[in-house]
Amino acid sequence: MIIFKKIRYKNFLSTGNTPIEIELGKSPTTLVIGKNGSGKSTLLDALCWALFNKPFRIIKKEQMINTINNSDCEVEIEFDVGTKQYRVKRSVKPNLFEIYENGQLLNQNASSIDYQKYLEHNIMKLNYRSFIQVVILGSSSYEPFMKMKARYRRDVVEEILDVKVFTQMDLILRDQQGQLSKEVLDVKHKCDLLETKYETEMKHFKSLSQLNTNDIDDKKLQLENLKISKQNYTIKIDNLNKSIEDYNTELEGKEEADNKLKQLLKLETKIEQNIDTSNKSIKFFAENDTCPVCTQSIDRSFREQKGEQLHKKCAELETGIKKLTSEIDKVEERINNFGAISKKLSDLYVDIAKVNTSLEELNNYSDRIHQEILQLENKQTDSKQIATDLQQLKEELETCKLSTDKIVNQKKYVDILREVLSDKGARGHIIKKYVPIINNLINEHLQAMDFFVSFHLDEEFNETVKSRHRDTFNYNSFSEGEKLRIDLAILFTWRTIAKMKNSVNTNLLILDEIFDSSLDQQGTDDFFKIVNKLRNENVFIISHKGDILFDKFTNILKFEKYQNFTRLQNT
Numbered sequence: 001m002i003i004f005k006k007i008r009y010k011n012f013l014s015t016g017n018t019p020i021e022i023e024l025g026k027s028p029t030t031l032v033i034g035k036n037g038s039g040k041s042t043l044l045d046a047l048c049w050a051l052f053n054k055p056f057r058i059i060k061k062e063q064m065i066n067t068i069n070n071s072d073c074e075v076e077i078e079f080d081v082g083t084k085q086y087r088v089k090r091s092v093k094p095n096l097f098e099i100y101e102n103g104q105l106l107n108q109n110a111s112s113i114d115y116q117k118y119l120e121h122n123i124m125k126l127n128y129r130s131f132i133q134v135v136i137l138g139s140s141s142y143e144p145f146m147k148m149k150a151r152y153r154r155d156v157v158e159e160i161l162d163v164k165v166f167t168q169m170d171l172i173l174r175d176q177q178g179q180l181s182k183e184v185l186d187v188k189h190k191c192d193l194l195e196t197k198y199e200t201e202m203k204h205f206k207s208l209s210q211l212n213t214n215d216i217d218d219k220k221l222q223l224e225n226l227k228i229s230k231q232n233y234t235i236k237i238d239n240l241n242k243s244i245e246d247y248n249t250e251l252e253g254k255e256e257a258d259n260k261l262k263q264l265l266k267l268e269t270k271i272e273q274n275i276d277t278s279n280k281s282i283k284f285f286a287e288n289d290t291c292p293v294c295t296q297s298i299d300r301s302f303r304e305q306k307g308e309q310l311h312k313k314c315a316e317l318e319t320g321i322k323k324l325t326s327e328i329d330k331v332e333e334r335i336n337n338f339g340a341i342s343k344k345l346s347d348l349y350v351d352i353a354k355v356n357t358s359l360e361e362l363n364n365y366s367d368r369i370h371q372e373i374l375q376l377e378n379k380q381t382d383s384k385q386i387a388t389d390l391q392q393l394k395e396e397l398e399t400c401k402l403s404t405d406k407i408v409n410q411k412k413y414v415d416i417l418r419e420v421l422s423d424k425g426a427r428g429h430i431i432k433k434y435v436p437i438i439n440n441l442i443n444e445h446l447q448a449m450d451f452f453v454s455f456h457l458d459e460e461f462n463e464t465v466k467s468r469h470r471d472t473f474n475y476n477s478f479s480e481g482e483k484l485r486i487d488l489a490i491l492f493t494w495r496t497i498a499k500m501k502n503s504v505n506t507n508l509l510i511l512d513e514i515f516d517s518s519l520d521q522q523g524t525d526d527f528f529k530i531v532n533k534l535r536n537e538n539v540f541i542i543s544h545k546g547d548i549l550f551d552k553f554t555n556i557l558k559f560e561k562y563q564n565f566t567r568l569q570n571t
Contacts (some may be wrong), residue, residue: 003081005079012049015066016566027538030553033558044056087100126159146490240352451485495509
């Protein structure tokens with residue numbers, strides 16, 4: 001559990017050289033009041049910036065420094081994790097980022113980014129997104145859980161349920177799986193080559209042991225066959241390169257096809273406009289015998305002649321647009337084929353690589369045959385040495401097969417681990433186990449706030465909401481006040497789950513201006529029913545309501561502006 005104790009900041013936003021220090025773990029409930037612009041919400045920005053190098057609101061780094069003093073912008077926060085005491089200090093002008101553990105400065109040899117990762121992953125064990133879901137409910141720059149995309153909702157829940165490590169492990173294993181798959185292919189290919197070479201060498205050895213006058217002729221015949229094979233491979237490579245060249249030529253026409261399609265579509269639009277204009281003219285001459293502009297009568301024969309001309313023009317345009325549509329379809333079909341061409345190109349490059357490998361092997365083998373012929377001709381073949389080479393080659397082959405088996409077994413092990421860590425395995429099982437608990441807690445909190453709906457999150461954390469008076473609907477169907485009740489219910493739920501899992505459990509809860517907008521009097525009373533049941537927690541409420549809420553809090557913090565600087569008054 002993280003116990004936040006104290007935060008101190010100066011020259012941060014509107015705060016001047018006189019530091020503002022707030023005891024975070026002092027009172028069960030603290031009301032933070034002050035006029036607009038007095039610096040109430042600065043607490044949120046200072047807290048988030050100190051811990052995550054990211055203010056709660058969207059504020060650039062250079063904007064955080066008090067513009068009057070323009071230096072020595074500093075935030076310090078103290079908190080405990082278990083038996084260890086931590087102090088985090090971050091400043092601008094000068095730039096500084098320090099972490100103290102039990103009074104000792106931690107090693108700063110790593111970069112600031114790695115230092116930040118250490119703070120999040122090793123000390124607090126939560127990130128910014130999870131932190132604001134269980135600690136802060138704010139009116140500015142706050143993204144409620146229900147407004148997040150499904151994958152981000154899942155990330156938050158995994159963090160709270162302490163199963164995020166499964167996702168991280170799965171990512172590592174996925175990389176290992178890919179690497180092992182490549183290694184399996186490589187080592188199998190190596191074994192195949194060694195086996196082929198061994199079989200070839202063995203045949204060669206046997207042939208040498210039965211030397212006769214026909215050996216040299218047989219070798220020369222092999223060379224001729226190899227030559228033919230190499231010629232065939234060369235032809236195949238030439239054909240493949242020709243195909244690649246043809247496909248590349250086709251791909252060169254993609255831009256032309258795209259431009260042609262644009263031109264055809266523009267022409268289609270223009271023809272359709274002409275047809276529309278002609279139809280309007282036909283209608284005009286059919287319905288009007290007097291010019292609406294000059295009020296002169298229009299001769300009937302002229303109208304009929306004009307109508308005939310326009311009908312003929314429309315017919316020609318209709319014929320043209322049909323031909324144009326056919327041409328557009330052809331061009332679109334051609335464009336769609338470019339993707340298939342690209343795939344074919346990739347396959348061709350793979351084929352060329354394979355053929356080149358085979359050709360190289362043939363060349364090597366051909367060179368070996370040449371050497372063998374020279375050895376035979378000079379009668380210098382050393383059968384004993386060949387036998388030794390064969391034995392060595394056999395040992396290499398056996399070692400290669402053992403390596404293959406080892407890598408294959410490693411990959412099977414990684415495959416099994418990924419299955420265990422998948423949604424079908426341990427991670428999914430844990431999430432599935434907690435989904436009903438989460439739903440029950442959310443609905444309990446909603447009922448405590450006199451909001452009687454059936455709220456349900458599925459295992460992908462998509463919501464379904466039902467009531468007695470409406471059909472099934474979602475979060476966005478509600479009013480702002482109802483949405484706020486749902487946000488509060490989810491916030492309290494995450495905090496309860498965090499305590500159960502001891503993952504992102506903390507004493508601190510900050511609510512920014514929730515009483516000032518969407519929450520009515522009844523909602524306020526219902527909210528305090530929940531807050532008053534909390535134990536060992538320190539709740540901060542930022543509000544404009546002031547005096548009407550004083551009796552509900554054990555501590556009051558009042559912010560005010562004095563000579564353009566924010567200062568704090570304890571009341």
